[in-house]
Amino acid sequence: MSRQFLVFTTVISTLAVAACAADAQEATPKKVALPKSNQVYVKIIMPNDPANLRKDQPVVESWIVNGLKMRGQAKFTAVTGWVRLDPSPFGATDVWDGVLGDISHCPVGADIPHRAKGRIKILLAGWSPGGATVTASLTDEPGSRVIAAVEQYKDAYKNLKGMPYVAVLIGPPPEPPAAPTDRAIADER
Numbered sequence: 001m002s003r004q005f006l007v008f009t010t011v012i013s014t015l016a017v018a019a020c021a022a023d024a025q026e027a028t029p030k031k032v033a034l035p036k037s038n039q040v041y042v043k044i045i046m047p048n049d050p051a052n053l054r055k056d057q058p059v060v061e062s063w064i065v066n067g068l069k070m071r072g073q074a075k076f077t078a079v080t081g082w083v084r085l086d087p088s089p090f091g092a093t094d095v096w097d098g099v100l101g102d103i104s105h106c107p108v109g110a111d112i113p114h115r116a117k118g119r120i121k122i123l124l125a126g127w128s129p130g131g132a133t134v135t136a137s138l139t140d141e142p143g144s145r146v147i148a149a150v151e152q153y154k155d156a157y158k159n160l161k162g163m164p165y166v167a168v169l170i171g172p173p174p175e176p177p178a179a180p181t182d183r184a185i186a187d188e189r
Contacts, residue, residue, distance in 0.1 A: 036173035036174070037087045037115070037140075037173060038120075038140055038141065038142055038170050038171060038172060038173055039084055039085075039087070039170070039171040039172065039173065039174060040084070040085040040087070040112060040120065040122060040168065040169075040170055040171075041082040041083060041084050041085070041168070041169045041170075041171060042080075042082070042083050042085060042095055042110055042122065042124065042166055042167065042168050042169075043058070043064070043078055043080055043081065043082050043083070043166070043167045043169075044078070044079050044080045044095060044096050044108060044124075044164060044165075044166055045060060045064065045068065045076050045077070045078055045079070045147075045164065045165040045166070045167060046076065046077055046079050046100055046164050047073060047075060047076055047161055047162025047163060047164065048075060048076065048077045048100060048101070049075045049077075057077050057078060057079075058078040058079070058080060058081040059078065060076065060077070060078045061167075063145065064078075064147060064165075064167045067147040067167075068147065068165060071147075071149070071165075073162050073163075073165070074162075075161070075162070076162065076165070077100075079096055079100055080095060080096050082169065083095045083096075083110075085110050085111075085112055085122070086112075087112065089112075091111075092109050092110065092111045093109065093110050093111070094107065094108075094109055095108045095109060095110050095124065095126075096108040096126070098126065098127070105126070105127050105128065106126045106127055106128055106129060106131070107126050108124055108125065108126030108127060109124070109125060109126060110122060110123065110124045110125075111123050111124075115140060118139060118140055118141070119137065119138070119139060119140055120137070120138060120139075120140040120170070121135060121136070121137045122135070122136045122137075122168055123135050124136075124150075124166055127150060127152075127153045127164060128152075128153055130152075132150050132152035132153040132164075133150075133152065134148045134149065134150045134151075134152075134166055135148070136148040136166060136168045138168060138170065139170070140170060141170060142170055142171055142172040143170065144169075144170040145167065145168060145169045145170070146167075146168050147165055147166070147167050147168075148165065148166045148168065149163055149164075149165055150163055150164040150165065150166065151163060
């Protein structure tokens with residue numbers, strides 16, 4: 001009888017372990033795609049006479065020109081083109097190396113510290129050893145744009161006659177590529 005009981009408990013234990021193993025081996029869930037975020041672009045504008053710089057400087061768009069003139073900034077130049085920011089929550093982007101003609105500033109980096117409920121906040125820091133910062137906040141929808149002044153840097157270099165500005169532009173989420181961009185993948189087909 002004890003032998004039958006031992007066989008019976010062994011069979012029950014084996015079935016219980018198999019049932020638990022079957023529960024643990026559920027189908028692998030499909031990867032959940034992260035929601036696509038709008039792309040965020042920044043451009044740094046420095047107070048400087050464009051005539052004193054290279055001819056291949058980035059363009060300053062008319063909406064930026066008008067905004068700066070309304071703020072009393074007469075001479076300025078773009079020191080970067082549009083730089084797309086890293087959208088990841090822990091990612092930062094190097095925006096500018098700090099070199100403007102024969103004047104060296106500190107490099108500028110940008111981050112997106114807050115993005116929720118249709119609003120986005122962009123933080124840029126650099127320009128000076130003390131770390132001048134500027135925060136821009138705007139609606140997180142394609143076409144939104146804003147110009148923000150780096151007021152902490154206003155008196156850093158007296159010969160600049162003005163202060164730096166940052167233009168921020170929100171673009172649509174990136175589109176997936178229509179066709180393979182890798183030649184090796186295209187050759188396999």
